Amino acid sequence: MKIVGVTACITGVAHTYMAQEAIEQECKRRGYEVKVETQGGMGIDNELSEEEITEADVVIMAVAIGIEGEERFEEKDDAGKILTLNPAEVIRNPAAVIDKAVSLVK
Amino acid sequence: MISRKLIFIRQSFQNRLAVIDFIAAMADKAGMLHDQQKFIATVLDREADISTSIGYGIAIPHGKTDAVKEAFIAYVNVKEAFEWDNITKDRVKAIFLIGVPEKHTNKLHLKAISEISKKLINNSFREELFRCQTEKEAFKLLNSINKKL
Numbered sequence: 001m002k003i004v005g006v007t008a009c010i011t012g013v014a015h016t017y018m019a020q021e022a023i024e025q026e027c028k029r030r031g032y033e034v035k036v037e038t039q040g041g042m043g044i045d046n047e048l049s050e051e052e053i054t055e056a057d058v059v060i061m062a063v064a065i066g067i068e069g070e071e072r073f074e075e076k077d078d079a080g081k082i083l084t085l086n087p088a089e090v091i092r093n094p095a096a097v098i099d100k101a102v103s104l105v106k
Numbered sequence: 107m108i109s110r111k112l113i114f115i116r117q118s119f120q121n122r123l124a125v126i127d128f129i130a131a132m133a134d135k136a137g138m139l140h141d142q143q144k145f146i147a148t149v150l151d152r153e154a155d156i157s158t159s160i161g162y163g164i165a166i167p168h169g170k171t172d173a174v175k176e177a178f179i180a181y182v183n184v185k186e187a188f189e190w191d192n193i194t195k196d197r198v199k200a201i202f203l204i205g206v207p208e209k210h211t212n213k214l215h216l217k218a219i220s221e222i223s224k225k226l227i228n229n230s231f232r233e234e235l236f237r238c239q240t241e242k243e244a245f246k247l248l249n250s251i252n253k254k255l
Binding site: 011012013014015016017018020021022025040041042086088091092093094 | 152156160161166168170202204206211213216217219220221223224226227228
């Protein structure tokens, strides 16, 4: 399983990075490949390439605001492989969110 | 950055407003704020928008406003958990209040705050944090994260 994600919150200081950590931690626990891009107060970190997005089985958008480079995900969106939610949700319950994301793959 | 002056262990607060008021006053005293009342209003607006309780007994109220002079993160831990808000009904015992200036933010400060935030997702780190009985212990633990930057 390969999961990529983008996290972004309004203030860009805490939730963005906590959501990243929550996704990474839960994916690693399950032995999934994971990469999470953050768009926060420090700009864009861990930026996802077109190739990484193409190769991913599913995309998690834990975003409370519009993001940069949304067009990179159009193909995944058309394929119904994007799970969009508020960053707070994945922080609160990472296992349930990853379960939901995985259910989009099958 | 986390400052020893902005860590308060085993406090007796029983509601969100009281703890935010208290930390804002302490942050002002430590020279972190231009306008204490404006900062409090911004933090409460953000809470009204969506609760900053993240689960795990932790809340991270925050305000991004020009009322903040320098980015900071303060930590308060209470003796008895209390209900943070009437929507999530989460009982909270650890509060991290974050203040960030609207513009010209020091990237290193943001990095420090984000690193502490990330650690809160980690079970064993939270256990360690909740075990701290003194300001000194909590400072040592929280500062150890920032030392790695």
